Amino acid sequence: MIRDEDIIRIAAPRLTAAERLYLPQVLDGMKTTLTHLFRRPVTVKYPEEKRALRVDNHRGLHRLNRDEQGRVACVACFMCSTACPAHCIHIVAGDAPWPDREKYPVQFDIDELRCIYCGMCEEACPVDAIELTPEYDFVGTTREQMVLDKEELLAVYDRTCGLKPRKNPRITGYPGTGHRGQSVPRPPADEAT
Amino acid sequence: MPRIIIDGRPIDCREDISVLQAALDAGGDVPHYCYHPGLSIVASCRLCLMEMKVPNPRTQEPDWSPKLLPACQTPVRDGMEVRFHSERVRENQRSCMEFFLLNHPLDCPVCDQSGECWLQDYSFKFGRAESRMIDEKCKNPKKDVGPHTLLYQDRCVMCTRCVRFTQEISGTSELCVVNRGSRCEIDAFPGKPLANPLQGNVVDLCPVGALLDKQFLFRQRVWLLTSTPSICAGCATGCAIWVDHNQGTLWRLRPRYNPGVNDWWMCDDGRFGWRYVHDGKRIAAPRVRRGSEQTTPDWAAVPQLVRFRIEEHVRRHGGATLAAVLSPFMTCEEAWLLIRVLRDKAPASTLVLGPVPTAGETRHFPVGATGNTVKFTIQAEKCPNRRGIELLLAAAGGNVLTFEQFAEQAGKGEFKGAWIVGGYPQPWVDKATAKLAAQFELLIVQDIFENDLLPGAAIVLPACAWAEREGCFVNARGLIQPFQRALNPPAGAQRDGQYLYEIAGFQGLYSGVRVRAMMAEKIPAFAQLHEPPPMPRHAH
Numbered sequence: 001m002i003r004d005e006d007i008i009r010i011a012a013p014r015l016t017a018a019e020r021l022y023l024p025q026v027l028d029g030m031k032t033t034l035t036h037l038f039r040r041p042v043t044v045k046y047p048e049e050k051r052a053l054r055v056d057n058h059r060g061l062h063r064l065n066r067d068e069q070g071r072v073a074c075v076a077c078f079m080c081s082t083a084c085p086a087h088c089i090h091i092v093a094g095d096a097p098w099p100d101r102e103k104y105p106v107q108f109d110i111d112e113l114r115c116i117y118c119g120m121c122e123e124a125c126p127v128d129a130i131e132l133t134p135e136y137d138f139v140g141t142t143r144e145q146m147v148l149d150k151e152e153l154l155a156v157y158d159r160t161c162g163l164k165p166r167k168n169p170r171i172t173g174y175p176g177t178g179h180r181g182q183s184v185p186r187p188p189a190d191e192a193t
Numbered sequence: 194m195p196r197i198i199i200d201g202r203p204i205d206c207r208e209d210i211s212v213l214q215a216a217l218d219a220g221g222d223v224p225h226y227c228y229h230p231g232l233s234i235v236a237s238c239r240l241c242l243m244e245m246k247v248p249n250p251r252t253q254e255p256d257w258s259p260k261l262l263p264a265c266q267t268p269v270r271d272g273m274e275v276r277f278h279s280e281r282v283r284e285n286q287r288s289c290m291e292f293f294l295l296n297h298p299l300d301c302p303v304c305d306q307s308g309e310c311w312l313q314d315y316s317f318k319f320g321r322a323e324s325r326m327i328d329e330k331c332k333n334p335k336k337d338v339g340p341h342t343l344l345y346q347d348r349c350v351m352c353t354r355c356v357r358f359t360q361e362i363s364g365t366s367e368l369c370v371v372n373r374g375s376r377c378e379i380d381a382f383p384g385k386p387l388a389n390p391l392q393g394n395v396v397d398l399c400p401v402g403a404l405l406d407k408q409f410l411f412r413q414r415v416w417l418l419t420s421t422p423s424i425c426a427g428c429a430t431g432c433a434i435w436v437d438h439n440q441g442t443l444w445r446l447r448p449r450y451n452p453g454v455n456d457w458w459m460c461d462d463g464r465f466g467w468r469y470v471h472d473g474k475r476i477a478a479p480r481v482r483r484g485s486e487q488t489t490p491d492w493a494a495v496p497q498l499v500r501f502r503i504e505e506h507v508r509r510h511g512g513a514t515l516a517a518v519l520s521p522f523m524t525c526e527e528a529w530l531l532i533r534v535l536r537d538k539a540p541a542s543t544l545v546l547g548p549v550p551t552a553g554e555t556r557h558f559p560v561g562a563t564g565n566t567v568k569f570t571i572q573a574e575k576c577p578n579r580r581g582i583e584l585l586l587a588a589a590g591g592n593v594l595t596f597e598q599f600a601e602q603a604g605k606g607e608f609k610g611a612w613i614v615g616g617y618p619q620p621w622v623d624k625a626t627a628k629l630a631a632q633f634e635l636l637i638v639q640d641i642f643e644n645d646l647l648p649g650a651a652i653v654l655p656a657c658a659w660a661e662r663e664g665c666f667v668n669a670r671g672l673i674q675p676f677q678r679a680l681n682p683p684a685g686a687q688r689d690g691q692y693l694y695e696i697a698g699f700q701g702l703y704s705g706v707r708v709r710a711m712m713a714e715k716i717p718a719f720a721q722l723h724e725p726p727p728m729p730r731h732a733h
């Protein structure tokens with residue numbers, strides 16, 4: 001319910017004689033157009049020409065990174081699917097077939113049509129397994145084709161890892177990153193209260 | 194009622210409880226691992242230490258004790274004074290948390306407990322941000338301690354809750370502490386795996402991710418689950434439970450605090466006995482047969498159709514030839530609606546309590562306990578609501594038979610029409626029961642799985658599993674326990690309560706509460722519900 005006291009009424013300002021003529025405004029617009037005629041164009045003739053992207057932070061197609069041994073780096077923690085505001089990541093977790101790892105994604109699907117390319121998933125991932133790549137020109141003829149599964153996402157990694165290597169900052173000390181038992185530097189004495 | 198003073202705030206508390214319990218009851222968040230109200234007190238985790246005023250041994254005057262004292266082990270005394278929000282208490286908590294995390298692998302992303310882990314919560318709230326440990330962490334393999342349970346030893350905080358549970362509640366003592374100091378481990382005795390009928394509780398008890406359930410392992414993250422309060426339908430004990438589900442799929446059952454009935458526990462039969470809910474072979478649509486022709490009617494047409502067939506039968510053969518078999522898996526509300534439908538159309542009709550499944554003997558825990566020492570009971574009667582149905586049959590009066598009597602009389606052809614309700618998780622129609630189908634001209638079967646009665650049935654209505662029902666069950670002690678619906682029935686099916694509500698002539702959505710209010714007018718017992726109090730917010 002809109003209450004009357006919440007409504008603010010604004011009267012339209014009266015136009016002066018010069019404004020009612022419209023000519024100064026038209027000339028103003030022409031000036032902008034003319035200056036642009038002599039500037040360097042910002043557009044390119046896509047798809048013959050393509051823009052150079054900032055590889056590090058362009059938010060395009062996802063990829064699933066591989067660890068040092070070429071296995072999917074994801075540990076199926078569901079952080080990305082929990083963080084995803086579009087609910088487009090669907091994971092089925094299972095027992096990892098490798099002795100040094102606990103959990104891995106049996107199935108990992110991303111609906112690229114639902115995705116809003118916000119990068120929350122990349123932000124949330126504790127092992128930097130999911131990343132957005134500079135790839136933006138992906139098409140499909142059906143909706144199903146735009147749901148990428150684990151193999152397809154790994155293939156995106158294989159395509160793009162030369163261009164943008166995996167970050168892997170190794171912040172967490174657990175088996176997924178092979179850093180279990182890593183020693184942590186002693187904090188300076190004044191912090192260690 | 195003793196009154197104690199915590200941080201200057203007077204608190205009235207129950208008799209004979211610990212200071213920790215009093216603080217928790219008053220809504221305080223006091224960190225604790227080893228204390229559990231259902232187990233003996235060992236005061237080994239040292240996380241709950243507080244400053245307390247104790248009598249000075251020289252002067253006998255109450256004075257602040259120079260040492261911190263465990264709040265879990267100190268009973269409340271009238272007029273006693275304790276301090277929780279103090280720098281010394283904080284410092285102890287910080288040190289304890291750092292100690293617990295010395296060897297902890299910090300593998301939260303792959304740990305099933307994360308999201309409901311008290312190590313995470315307490316680290317965040319009472320711990321410190323960084324570790325000063327410079328040595329290698331102790332690594333410990335995971336152990337297969339029993340058919341249902343895994344032990345991730347390096348996540349354990351040695352609270353010994355699991356060990357005390359097997360000693361004091363199940364009475365089977367499979368778990369023990371081996372080695373000492375930083376080499377301390379929990380283990381099962383060699384050749385004696387953790388396999389008692391209550392073992393699933395150690396997974397709930399474990400405050401961290403050390404003991405985990407194999408069936409649930411890696412299936413879901415707990416923060417994705419919705420918990421609905423329910424009552425276990427596994428046996429007549431009627432344990433209060435949480436049904437944890439996500440997007441219409443049930444993932445696990447957990448016990449819900451219910452003092453005097455199941456306390457904090459539940460048995461494994463109930464805990465793991467829900468798989469049938471998602472069985473693909475469930476009946477999911479109503480069926481109607483006339484002669485050899487079978488159709489699937491629209492749900493909107495079902496109430497009218499069922500009423501018409503019953504009325505037609507009563508016109509032709511009289512109401513006395515009609516019987517209803519009520520299953521002990523129905524809720525009281527559903528049974529009441531069905532009785533109402535039948536007695537409305539045919540006051541002389543017969544009501545029957547369906548077969549009551551039993552398995553073995555009633556078992557008490559700890560093993561060998563009797564009388565007052567019993568802490569948990571698994572009933573031999575494997576259905577949730579025999580007493581509820583009996584209560585309703587007694588209130589309905591008129592012709593009431595046992596299932597054996599009914600089978601005998603029906604075999605002689607004394608009944609021409611029957612409404613038989615199943616809903617048993619296990620197959621229940623034996624050869625003799627299946628033969629009865631031929632005796633009826635009008636057979637309405639309400640069941641969850643295909644069985645040999647169905648080919649002879651004029652109308653088949655899909656029944657629901659308990660998690661899809663709503664209403665109340667009456668347990669072995671006669672307590673009327675209401676519960677909510679957690680899941681929707683399979684696509685195409687309707688809740689039993691809903692179609693019975695409509696067949697009984699009501700309109701709109703079925704609600705257990707509304708039907709119960711109508712029942713309570715006729716049967717006052719249904720105004721007295723047993724609803725357990727919630728656990729204090731920060732207790733676990």
Ligand code: SF4
Binds near residue numbers: 084087117118120
């Ligand atoms: S980029 Fe955003 S919307 Fe797309 S999958 Fe990641 S979190 Fe979801």
Ligand code: SF4
Binds near residue numbers: 073075081124126130
């Ligand atoms: S957040 Fe990373 S590790 Fe976790 S499920 Fe997503 S991709 Fe896998």
Ligand code: SF4
Binds near residue numbers: 350351353355379
């Ligand atoms: S396994 Fe869990 S319940 Fe048992 S001692 Fe360790 S932390 Fe406590």
Ligand code: FES
Binds near residue numbers: 226
């Ligand atoms: S010492 Fe009190 S809860 Fe562990």
